[in-house]
Amino acid sequence: MGNEIRLGNLIYCATFRLVFSIRGLIALLFSIYMVTMIAYIYDRLPDTFFELIRLFTEDSGLEFQWFLFDNGLSKAVTIFVAPLFIFDAVSGDRSDDRFGLMLARPITRTQYMLMKLMSAFFAFGIVFLPIMALGYPVFVDIVETLTPASYFGTILLLYLLAFFTLCVGLLISTLTKNTLVSFLALFGLMAIIMLPNASKYSSEALEKAAMATPHYYATYFTSHAMDALTYIGFVIVIILFSLPFLFLAIWKFKKESL
Amino acid sequence: MKIQLWVEDVKTILLSKRASYSIIIMAVFAIGLAIVVEFSPEGLKRALEAAAPGSSGVFEYMWFEDFLDKLFLLVIVSFGTFAICDLEDNRMVGLSLSRAQTRLEVILRRLTASMFSFLLVFTVGSIIVAIIARAIVGEMDIALFLLHQFIVLPMCLFVISLTFFLSVPLKTTTPTVITSFAISLVLSFTYTFLLMGGDSAPSVLNPLALGHRILMELPLAGAVGAALLSAGVMLGVGTVWFLKKDL
Numbered sequence: 001m002g003n004e005i006r007l008g009n010l011i012y013c014a015t016f017r018l019v020f021s022i023r024g025l026i027a028l029l030f031s032i033y034m035v036t037m038i039a040y041i042y043d044r045l046p047d048t049f050f051e052l053i054r055l056f057t058e059d060s061g062l063e064f065q066w067f068l069f070d071n072g073l074s075k076a077v078t079i080f081v082a083p084l085f086i087f088d089a090v091s092g093d094r095s096d097d098r099f100g101l102m103l104a105r106p107i108t109r110t111q112y113m114l115m116k117l118m119s120a121f122f123a124f125g126i127v128f129l130p131i132m133a134l135g136y137p138v139f140v141d142i143v144e145t146l147t148p149a150s151y152f153g154t155i156l157l158l159y160l161l162a163f164f165t166l167c168v169g170l171l172i173s174t175l176t177k178n179t180l181v182s183f184l185a186l187f188g189l190m191a192i193i194m195l196p197n198a199s200k201y202s203s204e205a206l207e208k209a210a211m212a213t214p215h216y217y218a219t220y221f222t223s224h225a226m227d228a229l230t231y232i233g234f235v236i237v238i239i240l241f242s243l244p245f246l247f248l249a250i251w252k253f254k255k256e257s258l
Numbered sequence: 259m260k261i262q263l264w265v266e267d268v269k270t271i272l273l274s275k276r277a278s279y280s281i282i283i284m285a286v287f288a289i290g291l292a293i294v295v296e297f298s299p300e301g302l303k304r305a306l307e308a309a310a311p312g313s314s315g316v317f318e319y320m321w322f323e324d325f326l327d328k329l330f331l332l333v334i335v336s337f338g339t340f341a342i343c344d345l346e347d348n349r350m351v352g353l354s355l356s357r358a359q360t361r362l363e364v365i366l367r368r369l370t371a372s373m374f375s376f377l378l379v380f381t382v383g384s385i386i387v388a389i390i391a392r393a394i395v396g397e398m399d400i401a402l403f404l405l406h407q408f409i410v411l412p413m414c415l416f417v418i419s420l421t422f423f424l425s426v427p428l429k430t431t432t433p434t435v436i437t438s439f440a441i442s443l444v445l446s447f448t449y450t451f452l453l454m455g456g457d458s459a460p461s462v463l464n465p466l467a468l469g470h471r472i473l474m475e476l477p478l479a480g481a482v483g484a485a486l487l488s489a490g491v492m493l494g495v496g497t498v499w500f501l502k503k504d505l
Binding site: 026029033037038041045049080084092095185191195202206 | 280324
């Protein structure tokens with residue numbers, strides 16, 4: 001019990017260190033920028049753009065959700081905002097020689113890794129979710145068809161997509177010794193994983209390739225009507241995509257000679 | 259400036275993971291985008307070609323719009339961190355300045371070494387990308403593609419200069435990289451969003467829109483001049499700031 005409390009405290013402290021840091025500030029400003037810019041630009045999009053979007057969304061009134069989430073935020077979250085909180089989680093401690101100090105505490109290596117992951121997950125949520133919640137009243141004014149269920153439902157899927165990014169980031173951070181290399185490798189890998197989903201409307205082959213990435217399931221409801229059973233299924237699918245990376249990261253870290 | 263030290267710096271960068279990762283990222287994205295182009299329907303290809311009259315083909319359109327002025331920015335930023343951040347991270351600032359060199363010599367040496375290394379890596383990467391794209395996509399004017407890659411260099415110089423400028427107060431790699439990357443991304447997204455919203459052309463003052471201007475055959479002189487001028491100002495101010503700074 002005592003150990004659990006200490007781990008909880010460590011997660012709490014690490015979360016707030018991340019939130020109140022330059023990366024927390026940049027993630028906050030970047031999220032505000034994306035939401036503001038999309039709200040500003042949506043009213044000014046030419047009709048031809050809407051016609052194009054309707055080809056993807058089957059004219060189902062989901063044009064805004066597609067524009068906000070699939071076209072904008074899913075990319076920004078996976079290649080920039082979420083990686084900010086994890087890319088140097090292990091490699092940063094390693095290069096600063098903080099390992100000894102961290103592991104001198106009564107926590108196991110598995111707990112250390114879970115602390116890193118959970119603090120990044122909570123810090124991302126603290127920065128990202130309130131901005132999105134505050135954006136809702138603004139967006140509703142612009143888009144009459146927007147419903148709370150489809151908006152917040154997709155945001156939760158994006159939050160899970162960020163969890164996937166964090167798990168991949170934790171693995172990469174464990175494998176690398178340098179923070180710059182961690183960032184480059186994580187960014188490059190996430191951009192590659194994102195590519196099939198970003199191009200899925202070009203052809204059926206690319207759509208099939210996109211189905212092998214969690215991005216497809218996180219953005220599915222930006223072009224299809226939402227139903228509860230499929231939603232729950234996709235939540236499970238995204239988590240299942242994430243777990244192997246988390247297990248690999250913990251396994252690698254436990255085997256490491258410090 | 260001692261030439262041996264400069265050569266040593268260039269060697270250090272070229273043998274570092276940032277150089278190899280840069281080329282790997284360029285090559286992997288060339289393969290990825292070329293596959294996307296290959297699988298795209300003919301109608302879409304023709305529409306993209308018509309939308310970018312100055313490009314050497316659909317591949318170049320996607321390369322510039324999706325990769326070079328967004329995803330590739332982090333690669334450019336990583337070269338800008340060499341001048342100061344690498345020294346700070348390795349706690350080598352004092353040691354480097356204790357040699358019989360002035361601060362100005364040290365910073366000029368490291369800055370020019372990072373720019374020269376970037377140029378080499380970018381050139382090699384661009385040639386590999388052109389070969390990959392030609393092999394997969396087929397229809398592509400390699401010479402025109404490479405020419406465009408070199409015209410876009412002032413944008414890269416701007417990003418390196420911005421990173422250097424930010425590294426003076428921020429010192430270490432992590433805050434410098436995320437701040438510089440965020441600013442560059444915002445500049446890039448801004449012109450993209452404004453074009454979506456109906457602007458006919460990006461502002462000449464936005465260096466990140468240089469690639470778009472090339473593809474659209476818009477006048478380049480003003481944009482190149484603005485990019486070089488802003489890069490020069492940041493390099494100058496950054497250098498003076500570093501010289502006056504209490505280390």
